[in-house]
Amino acid sequence: MMEPIVDDKVLDYEPHPLTDAGFTASAGALEELTRRAENHNQPPTSHIHGSSTSVESHTWLSKILPAGTIESVENKFHLGNYVLDRQTGEKIWEAMSIYVRVGMHLLYYGSAQENALHWKRTLQLLQSQSEKMGMEYDSPESKQHINPFIKSFQLEPTLFEMVEPDPNAYPTFNAFFAREIKESARPIAEPENDLVTSSPADCRLTAFPSVDLATKYWIKGYGFTLERLLGSPELAAQFNGGSVVIARLAPQDYHRWHAPVSGTVRGIKDIPGAYYTVNPQAINEPGTLDVFCENKRSVMTLERSATGSPVAIVAVGAMLVGSIKYVGGVDTVGTQVRRGQCLGAFYYGGSTVIVVYPPGEVALDDDLVKNSVGHNMETYMKVGWRTGVKA
Numbered sequence: 001m002m003e004p005i006v007d008d009k010v011l012d013y014e015p016h017p018l019t020d021a022g023f024t025a026s027a028g029a030l031e032e033l034t035r036r037a038e039n040h041n042q043p044p045t046s047h048i049h050g051s052s053t054s055v056e057s058h059t060w061l062s063k064i065l066p067a068g069t070i071e072s073v074e075n076k077f078h079l080g081n082y083v084l085d086r087q088t089g090e091k092i093w094e095a096m097s098i099y100v101r102v103g104m105h106l107l108y109y110g111s112a113q114e115n116a117l118h119w120k121r122t123l124q125l126l127q128s129q130s131e132k133m134g135m136e137y138d139s140p141e142s143k144q145h146i147n148p149f150i151k152s153f154q155l156e157p158t159l160f161e162m163v164e165p166d167p168n169a170y171p172t173f174n175a176f177f178a179r180e181i182k183e184s185a186r187p188i189a190e191p192e193n194d195l196v197t198s199s200p201a202d203c204r205l206t207a208f209p210s211v212d213l214a215t216k217y218w219i220k221g222y223g224f225t226l227e228r229l230l231g232s233p234e235l236a237a238q239f240n241g242g243s244v245v246i247a248r249l250a251p252q253d254y255h256r257w258h259a260p261v262s263g264t265v266r267g268i269k270d271i272p273g274a275y276y277t278v279n280p281q282a283i284n285e286p287g288t289l290d291v292f293c294e295n296k297r298s299v300m301t302l303e304r305s306a307t308g309s310p311v312a313i314v315a316v317g318a319m320l321v322g323s324i325k326y327v328g329g330v331d332t333v334g335t336q337v338r339r340g341q342c343l344g345a346f347y348y349g350g351s352t353v354i355v356v357y358p359p360g361e362v363a364l365d366d367d368l369v370k371n372s373v374g375h376n377m378e379t380y381m382k383v384g385w386r387t388g389v390k391a
Contacts, residue, residue, distance in 0.1 A: 027125050034129050034320075038136060081280045083204050084371050085380045092380070094204075094250070126275040126319060130349070133320045134174070137348045142173035149173070153252035161185035161254075178255055178325075178345035181383075186258070188340035189386035194306035197261055197362050198339055199385045200313065200353045202254040203247035204280075204378035207368035207387060214244045217373050219283055221290035226356065228293040230312055231271045235301065238310050241359040245387055248278060248378065249351045256327070256345045257353045258383045261311055262338045263302035268331045270298045278318040278352045280378065292316055292354065298324050300331070300343065307390060309361050313343070314354040321349035340384050364388040 080095040136142060146167045150156060159165045163180040170176040190196045199205060208214035215224055226236035249255055273296040276282065282291055296317040304311050315324050326344040330337055337343065365388050371379045381387075 023121060027121070030125065030129055034132055034136075037133065081378070083378045083380050084375070086367065086385070091377075123274050130275040130317075130320050133348055134323060137173040137177065140172060143168075143170065145173040146170060146176045149176075155252065158254075174347045177348050180256065180342070181254055183340070186340065186383040188384035191339075193389070194262060194339075195390040196339075196386055197245075197355075197357075197388045197390075198258070199247060199381040199383055199387055200245075200260045200343075200355055201247045201249055201257045202382045203249050203353070203380075205248070205368065205381045205387070206246045206372040206378050207364045208244045208246075208372060209364055209369060210241060211244055213373055214246070217376055218246070219290060219292065220286045221283065222286075224290035224293055228290075229297075229314060229354070230299050230356070231269050235267075235299075235310075235312070239312065239356045239358050243357045243359075243362055243364055243388075245355040245357075245364070247353040247355070247381070248280070249346065249353070251348075251350055254383070255347075255351070256342050257313075257315060259302070259337045259339055259341045259343055260313065260355050260387065261302065262305040263311060263336075264305070265300060265330060265333055265335045265337065266303050266310070267301040267333065268298065268326075269301075272296055273317075275317060275319050275321065278316065278350055284376075291318075292352070296321075296324070298326075298344075300326075302337065304361070305336075307361065309358050311358075311361070312354075312356040314356070315344060315346070316352040316354060317346070318350045318352065321346055321351050323347045324351075361390060362388040363391040 080093055082091050083094055084091055137145070150159070150167060159167065161181050163182055164170065167176060170179070186202075188196075188198050206214075206218055208218065211226060226239055227233045230236050230239075245260070247257070249257075274291075274294045276289075276291040276295055278291055278295070292314075298315045300313045300315075302311045302313065303309070317324050324344065324346055327342055329335060330341075330343050365386060368379055368387060371377050
């Protein structure tokens with residue numbers, strides 16, 4: 001794999017002109033990627049999950065996108081990002097997948113809402129391609145994707161953790177993608193302490209003691225507010241001045257999310273939206289729209305057992321995500337859930353879970369905050385690992 005070029009200097013950057021030809025080229029690139037993904041006998045790293053830093057990816061994109069577009073984006077973006085491993089302290093480079101890179105091109109068209117045609121065409125394209133991939137991976141023929149996917153992302157050592165460890169037992173690729181894990185494989189930190197909060201997912205996580213810090217260091221797109229994220233001014237008012245935890249799931253991750261606290265379900269609100277990429281490069285880019293408040297999402301509100309305070313858990317869909325589904329009847333108001341319990345599953349693609357706490361509800365762990373604010377980096381976490389404790 002090519003070595004990434006990392007430069008901490010902030011570059012002045014103007015996205016390429018938002019022309020009809022440019023949109024058509026970006027749309028054609030995404031459609032070609034999803035078409036290639038229909039080849040069941042090819043590993044995903046040979047098409048949709050190919051590294052954007054590879055010579056092959058660069059050559060292929062150069063045939064589709066204008067030269068100026070390729071150069072401007074390569075100069076601006078690192079085409080990947082570092083993640084800190086919490087257990088080892090190691091800094092790990094994760095290359096951006098080629099489909100995410102194409103998604104970055106389309107994000108600019110979606111951000112240009114003053115051009116209604118580009119904006120509407122972008123929304124329609126991302127929705128149609130996401131739905132296309134959902135149907136493709138729900139088909140019985142998609143089983144042929146499972147073993148190449150496992151080998152490409154070296155998932156063999158993790159299969160013993162699954163309720164169904166045999167890849168051949170899954171009827172479709174999506175059934176495997178949303179596979180269920182044994183509860184014993186993800187024990188929660190300090191189970192005897194109800195004041196501890198846990199990671200909601202196997203993820204790359206950022207943690208911010210306030211929304212102001214989150215928007216200063218991480219969420220750079222315009223338009224982010226708690227009211228827009230939660231879809232309710234009354235609900236948002238309960239969290240003003242509170243803390244935010246953002247858990248990003250990469251496609252190779254175990255793709256279910258779990259309760260970060262114990263509590264009673266007090267509300268579920270499904271919010272329709274777009275299918276933009278949630279890659280850090282998209283979240284961190286000034287001048288683009290805020291994808292968390294634009295994307296399809298579902299908001300669960302819990303009343304925390306230990307304190308009686310509200311906690312909001314927002315499951316955010318992303319580019320090529322087919323659906324967001326609750327499991328085990330937890331989407332019924334009045335249901336009791338416990339910390340570490342599985343709440344739902346994402347079907348194909350990357351996705352994000354955002355947990356919002358009211359002021360004083362949690363003191364986030366220092367290392368997570370330092371990594372997020374001091375280093376502007378995500379921390380690799382697993383379900384149940386501690387994220388903080390009520391002081």
